[in-house]
Amino acid sequence: MDTWNWNIENEDFLQKTMKRCRERNILLPTFNQLKHPDTIPDSIQQKLAAIGLNETHPLNLFRINWRNDVKTGKIGGINYVELPSALTGVKARIIGICGKYFPTGAHKVGATYGCLIPNLVSGKFNPEYHKAVWPSTGNYCRGGIFNSALLGVHGVAILPEEMSKERFEWLRSYGAEIYATYGCESNVKEIYDKCHELETESDKYYIFNQFAQFGNMVWHHEVTGTTLEHLFNQVKGEKSRVAGYVSATGSAGTIGAGDYLKKVFPTMKIVASEALQCPTILMNGYGAHRIEGIGDKHIPWIHNTKNTDCVAAIDDADPLHLLRAFNLPEGHKFLSKLGVDATTLDRIQDLGISSIGNMLSAVKMAKYYEMTEDDVILTVFTDSLEMYRSRLEEMDTEFGPYNEHQAEVDWRxxxxxxxxxxxxxxxxxxxxxxxxxxxxxxxxxQGKDVAELNRQWYDDQYWLEKVASVPQWDAMIADFNAKTGVTI
Ligand SMILES: Cc1ncc(COP(=O)(O)O)c(C=O)c1O
Structure with a gap:
């Protein structure tokens, strides 16, 4: 089923979804509100101040944006970190927005909302019958389970068995039905196989396939893209230019923000970051890797590959070693001697494994293009240490306790x-x-049509049409909210 089409699929399902939202006091934010969170009504912002970031409270849907102020609980400035040259070793300015301040502590909840919305407001999903299935390599299924809990829908998480134990514990705490599929991060095919198995078992299982549903890519195009544009305007110097956008590609949703940025800054380049141990874009390669969240061994359906200019493959050992340097006191002691200021030391704890991978890809880009201080590389720091503490413990066991000397070796x-x-x-x-x-x-x-595949390459309109329909979706969300009658 094409989920990115606004024909009402089933009026009865739509009525049931409205009933569910009415009963649970769920008001759906529009894409425009998440893009411009200062337009979120004050009455909602006031209430948010008293609601925890990770509470399964319907108003937390309004927090699916990059501007949550964790101190006031309201909408604030953009959450970002600029990494100084003392830390990156390059002159170019590397600036990333932080996913840690989304509900669930990761930006992937945005992709889940982008995939959920079209299914809800066009009557494709029946909350009284369907089980919501979230196939993922980690954070997407956590976001999906969070949304399922809000809607009072039975949530199903599918993820590889080797993902961090924190992720499984989190999912269990939300009562998810969990399927741990064979392998590690890059075993995405096995996730699809499980989806098909469930679909064959019962039509109750409704798959929100982030790798193929355009709501994912469009959410990033709109919300992440616009946020990065605003951020650049906020931090730019007189001669600054956006030189690049770096994004890891798991489902290839996040890299969709690059399509937006390139319309605004046409000379910039989009860089896909992946693991060297599984260099699918770099050399059609395969293999197991440890940069959790970035999948691979295939190209997602929603990836506009023609618009990706470069690829950077990062040895997965590098972000893991730096995870220690960025988060342990011995690492901070060394980095401080290197000249990294205290504020940055505090903020680099917002970078999880794939975020550090993005930082390193940005370093590669800066070196390759011999960039100067006028060049700004924008990126996304998708999640933080929160889901990887056990990885630190594993490294302590494998390499012995951390010390300043090791931090220096790691940085160098x-x-x-x-x-x-x-x-x-x-x-x-x-x-x-x-x-x-x-x-x-x-x-x-996966049964896609070859004619559509050809359009993806030959017809630029294909991608433009996907994002051009956002106002239509926003109108449908507004109509849906008006019909449920929920007001805050
Ligand atoms: C930690 C982390 N980094 C990066 C990504 C990749 O983002 P995307 O799936 O939008 O390509 C994910 C996706 O799940 C993730 O969880």
Whole structure:
């Protein structure tokens, strides 16, 4: 079913969804409100002040944006960190927005909302019958389970068995039905297999496939893209220019913000970050890796590959070692001697494993293009240490307790000596080779239409149409809210 189409699929389902939202006092934010959170009515912002960030409270849907002020509980400034040259070793300014301040502590809850909305307001999902299935490599299913709890819907999480134990504990605490599929981060095919198995078992299972549903990419295009544009305008100097946008590609939702940014800053380049141990974009490679959240071994359906200019592959050991340096006191002692200021030391704890991977890809980009202090590289720090404390314990066991000397070794090898090896500026045909990989996953395995695949490559309108329909969705959300009659 094409979920990004606003024809009402089933009037009865739509009425049931409205009833559910009425009973639970659920008001749905529009894309525009999440893009411009200062337009969220004051009556809602006042109430948010008394609601915890991770409470399953319906008003927390309004917190699915990058501007939650955790001190006041209201909408504040953009949550971001600028990494100084003392830390990155490059002159270019590397600036990332922080996912830690979303409900669930990760930006992926945005993708879940983007996928949920079209299904709710066009009567495709029946809350009284369907079980909401969230296939994921970690944070997406946590976001999905959070939304399911809000709606009082039975939530199902599918994720690889090797994901961190914190993720499984979190899911259990929300009462999710959990399927741990074979393998690690890059075993996405096994996740799809499980989805098909459940669908065959019962039509109750309703799959919110983030790798194929455009609500994911569009949410980032609108909300993440606009936020990064505003951030640049907020921090730019006289000669600053947006030189690049770096994003890891798991489901390829987040990289969709690059499509927005490139319309505003046409000379910039979009860089896809992936793990060197599974270099799918770099060299059609495969393998297991440990950068949790970024999947791979296939190209998601929603990835506009023609618009991705470069790929950077990061050795997964690097972000893991730096996770220690960025979060442990011994690491901070060394970084402080290096000249990293106290505020930055505090803020780098907002960077989880894939966030550090994005930082390192930005370092590669800055070195490859010989960037100066006028160049700004925008990126996304998707989640924080919160889901990876057990990884620190594992490294203590494997390498012994951390110390200042080890922090210096880690910084020198993983940051200072990070070079532009495994960084590729892609030619037209190298991009096409990435696009072509979609055929095997999506047409051969997942039943997509080859004509649509061809449109993705040959017809620019294809991607423009996806985002052009946002005002229509917003109108449907407003109409839905008016009909439920929920007011705050
Ligand atoms: C920690 C983390 N980083 C990066 C990503 C990749 O984002 P996307 O799926 O939008 O490509 C994810 C996705 O789940 C994630 O959980």
């Amino acid at each position: 090898t993983c940051v200072e000596r990070q070079s532009y090896d495994n960084f590729k500026e892609m030619t037209y045909y190298e991009k096409k080779a990435v696009h072509n990989l979609k055929y095997f996953t999506w047409v051969e395995q």
